[in-house]
Amino acid sequence: MEQHTLTDIAAAPATRLGTLSWVGMEGIALPLKVAGQAIAGRASAGVSLDDPTARGIHMSRLYLALAELEGQELSLSRVAGVLDAFLASHEGLSRQAFLDLEGEALLRRPALISPLSGWKTYPFTLCCRRDAQGLHVILELSVGYSSTCPCSAALARQLIQQAFDEDFVEMPVTREAVHAWLGSEQGVLATPHSQRSQAHLSVRLAIGLDELPLEALVERVEKALGTALQTAVKRIDEQAFALANGQNLMFCEDAARRLHQTLRDLPGIGGFALRVVHAESLHAHDAVARSQWNWQEA
Structure with missing residues (x-):
């Protein structure tokens, strides 16, 4: 059969000139490994379109470059390599590359007293950008806990x-x-009301960091709050949890201040923004507190 050269419409000049800040794909299924566990991840991959005459980018090149992350422990050096591949495959078209990776980290957590343990998920997003100034990485993480008013x-x-x-x-x-x-x-006769609460963190990771500090961040946050949500428990663990709540009374303001200090003391962090949400059991609305350090909204 005679072979024909397939037409690349994207290589044709743009009919309307102009640059674009981000072009790519969102919601790409991607198997990831975080803290030693395989998870079902999602990726959003893109580059800037800085050539005003170019009609489009090469999206398949971005997709194929993501294969470097499959089955490998997620690290910043691997992410940097993928972003470099994005730019190398779009030389002359793009000066910035973007990669957002999201999923639910799966960590085994021990019971408070008994030898039981179980799995908890921690939703996260790793937002990465490569430009002329280097690599920029923000880790967004949600951690659940209990709070007693x-x-x-x-x-x-x-x-x-x-x-x-x-x-x-x-x-x-x-x-x-x-x-x-x-x-x-x-x-x-009367008991305090408790609520399942959430800490939502956005942390700018320091330059030169390689290992993703997700597990270490969870450990520090749960220790600071003192009442992490449990998995498998015996009655002795449930009693210890009730004791922890009773000796660890928190308004949302208290939780935010604890986390602020904890994040300030954590190495490898260049800035952060945090938001704590206490899903009230008394009211039909939530109690919320926010704090930030060395942070500028995008």
């Missing part, structure tokens, strides 16, 4: 005090009587 805890204690005064007005206050009262439903 200090105000509701104080109100609950007040109600318990009032019930105690009423029940013991004529009853002898002995150790045995108080012990029995505390173990009854009257002793827990």
Whole structure:
């Protein structure tokens, strides 16, 4: 069969001149490995179109370059190599390359006391750009935790005090009587309200960093907050979790300040923006606090 040269319409001159800041593909399925675990990732890959006369870019070249990330532990050096390949395959057309990788990191987390453990997912996005100034990387990460309202805890204690005064007005206050009262439903007349909460972090990674610090960031964040969401638990773990919540009362402002200090102290971070959300169990709206350091909105 006679072979014919296929026409490349994209190589034809543009009919309307102009540069474009980003051209590429979004929602590309891409198997990734994060913290040693294979995950189903998604990629958005693009380059700038800086030649005003060019009609388009070579999207297939971007797609094929992503193969370098398949089955390999995700690292900044590998990402940098892919971005370099984007630019090399678009020499004369593009001066900036972009790559966003997103997925849910899968980490095994231990129970508080028992030897049980289980898997938790941590949604993340790695936003990368290569330009004349070098590599720029922002890691976006969400971490879930529990928060107990200090105000509701104080109100609950007040109600318990009032019930105690009423029940013991004529009853002898002995150790045995108080012990029995505390173990009854009257002793827990009111409880503070807790809420499942989220910390959403955007962290600018320092130049020269290679290993993706996602797992280390999760460890520091969960330690700072003190009440990470659990996986497999026994009753002893559930009791320890209740104790942690009771001794770790937090408004959203408290959580934001803790995380701000933790991120400031974490090496390899050049700036950050954070947002904590307490999904209220009292109100139909959320309580939210934000903070940032060395950060400029895009």
